[in-house]
Amino acid sequence: xxxxxxxxxxxxxxxxxxxxxxxxxxxxxxxxxxxxxxxxxxxxxxxxxxxxxxxxxxxxxxxxxxxxxxxxxxxxxxxxxxxxxxxxxxxxxxxxxxxxxxxxxxxxxxxxxxxxxxxxxxxxxxxxxxxxxxxxxxxxxxxxxxxxxxxxxxxxxxxxxxxxxxxxxxxxxxxxxxxxxxxxxxxxxxxxxxxxxxxxxxxxxxxxxxxxxxxxxxxxxxxxxxxxxxxxxxxxxxxxxxxxxxxxxxxxxxxxxxxxxxxxxxxxxxxxxxxxxxxxxxxxxxxxxxxxxxxxxxxxxxxxxxxxxxxxxxxxxxxxxxxxxxxxxxxxxxxxxxxxxxxxxxxxxxxxxxxxxxxxxxxxxxxxxxxxxxxxxx
Numbered sequence: 001x002x003x004x005x006x007x008x009x010x011x012x013x014x015x016x017x018x019x020x021x022x023x024x025x026x027x028x029x030x031x032x033x034x035x036x037x038x039x040x041x042x043x044x045x046x047x048x049x050x051x052x053x054x055x056x057x058x059x060x061x062x063x064x065x066x067x068x069x070x071x072x073x074x075x076x077x078x079x080x081x082x083x084x085x086x087x088x089x090x091x092x093x094x095x096x097x098x099x100x101x102x103x104x105x106x107x108x109x110x111x112x113x114x115x116x117x118x119x120x121x122x123x124x125x126x127x128x129x130x131x132x133x134x135x136x137x138x139x140x141x142x143x144x145x146x147x148x149x150x151x152x153x154x155x156x157x158x159x160x161x162x163x164x165x166x167x168x169x170x171x172x173x174x175x176x177x178x179x180x181x182x183x184x185x186x187x188x189x190x191x192x193x194x195x196x197x198x199x200x201x202x203x204x205x206x207x208x209x210x211x212x213x214x215x216x217x218x219x220x221x222x223x224x225x226x227x228x229x230x231x232x233x234x235x236x237x238x239x240x241x242x243x244x245x246x247x248x249x250x251x252x253x254x255x256x257x258x259x260x261x262x263x264x265x266x267x268x269x270x271x272x273x274x275x276x277x278x279x280x281x282x283x284x285x286x287x288x289x290x291x292x293x294x295x296x297x298x299x300x301x302x303x304x305x306x307x308x309x310x311x312x313x314x315x316x317x318x319x320x321x322x323x324x325x326x327x328x329x330x331x332x333x334x335x336x337x338x339x340x341x342x343x344x345x346x347x348x349x350x351x352x353x354x355x356x357x358x359x360x361x362x363x364x365x366x367x368x369x370x371x372x373x374x375x376x377x378x
Contacts, residue, residue: 001114002027002089006078008102009033012071013205017046023051026093027189032073032079034062035206037163042218065164070098078104087112092120122374146201148189151180155190156199159281160214167205172200172207210313247328252281253295257320260301 007014010033014022022029030049060077078092088145091114094101101117108115157177176187185350194200199213238334244250259280260266268272270293277296278289296302301320303311309364 001091002085003022004081004085004090004092005029005072006092006094007031007062008070008074008098008101009096011096011098013208015204016041020047023048023057026056028056028058030060030074030077032060032062032070032077034065034069034073067164068100071098074101076103076193078108080110080112084112091115112146127170148186151182151186154195155180156194156214156217159194159199159209160211162209166221167206169207191254195332203237238323241323241325249291249295251325253299253301254320254323254325256292256296257301257317258281260317261321266310266312270304270310273302273310297299 003026005022005028007022007029009031015360019029048057048096050061053069062073066191074094074138078094081090081092092105092106092108093116095118097119105115105117155176166175171186172191173184175301176182176190177184178188182189182190191200195202197217199217201210208351239247239250244254256277265290267276275292277283277292278286283289283292293302299320300313300316303313305311
């Protein structure tokens with residue numbers, strides 16, 4: 001049985017040694033290419049020349065470079081060979097990871113030939129490995145994290161649609177600068193990120209694009225990046241009414257939402273928001289102010305942009321403000337001094353501060369009342 005190999009050399013790159021091994025395995029090897037992905041040494045030319053002379057190695061260059069040009073060439077070649085060769089004495093192997101070449105295999109089978117597609121297992125495993133990787137972590141850039149992420153997504157989208165890749169590293173750099181509208185330094189970091197996650201690679205043959213890896217990352221729901229702990233927040237559901245009623249820090253979140261509902265103009269920056277929290281909730285400690293800000297983020301009441309501008313989520317503010325808390329009795333507040341196993345040290349301290357503030361407010365009211373009575377008598 002005569003074994004014939006149709007090799008998609010642009011899809012599966014082969015070294016000189018690997019090509020020589022294939023020539024020993026197959027009766028004939030056909031290569032069709034539009035843009036040469038192989039660089040041969042002079043020694044290799046000497047080794048390959050006998051196979052070319054004996055027509056065991058047939059190399060066909062497409063007249064034009066374009067998307068899938070080599071694939072169309074392989075399809076045409078398969079059709080020609082199916083007419084010239086005896087189906088009872090010839091079998092075909094199509095070596096490519098391109099799923100579209102399965103059609104060539106199917107057509108050869110329809111013509112009565114034994115045919116199969118051979119995929120490189122190592123490359124398939126590489127794609128699976130990429131799929132299992134954790135979300136992409138971006139390094140610090142002159143661009144803000146969110147801008148860098150958007151630029152990267154935009155760049156990946158463009159690369160996935162490119163018919164022809166830039167021929168070298170310099171051409172790619174210029175292309176990235178233009179496509180993503182970034183500086184040279186930013187473009188270099190974008191390219192480095194693509195290389196780290198094996199979406200592109202550089203070789204003697206030029207720039208190679210791994211479309212499977214690009215597709216995998218485009219299909220991911222999001223690309224994570226290293227935000228500061230204050231900004232990396234998971235939005236939580238609103239706690240139970242009982243919990244909000246019992247816990248001082250949650251009651252303060254509702255109190256601040258009540259305040260926001262009445263305000264036409266809200267604090268627009270992080271610093272002004274912190275000042276507002278401190279004033280409205282009568283907090284003396286900066287750490288408590290920071291804690292309340294984190295809670296506002298956590299429950300989706302506010303969002304902080306990279307320029308530290310604050311956005312308010314009116315829907316969530318309204319929900320918190322409309323909550324009807326359970327009535328608070330004085331003994332409930334005093335009981336907070338009893339350390340429960342479920343209660344954290346921070347919550348206990350917050351409750352103590354709350355009670356002290358209540359005492360301070362009540363004392364102020366009493367003193368004001370006594371003062372008014374004294375003035376009336378005079």
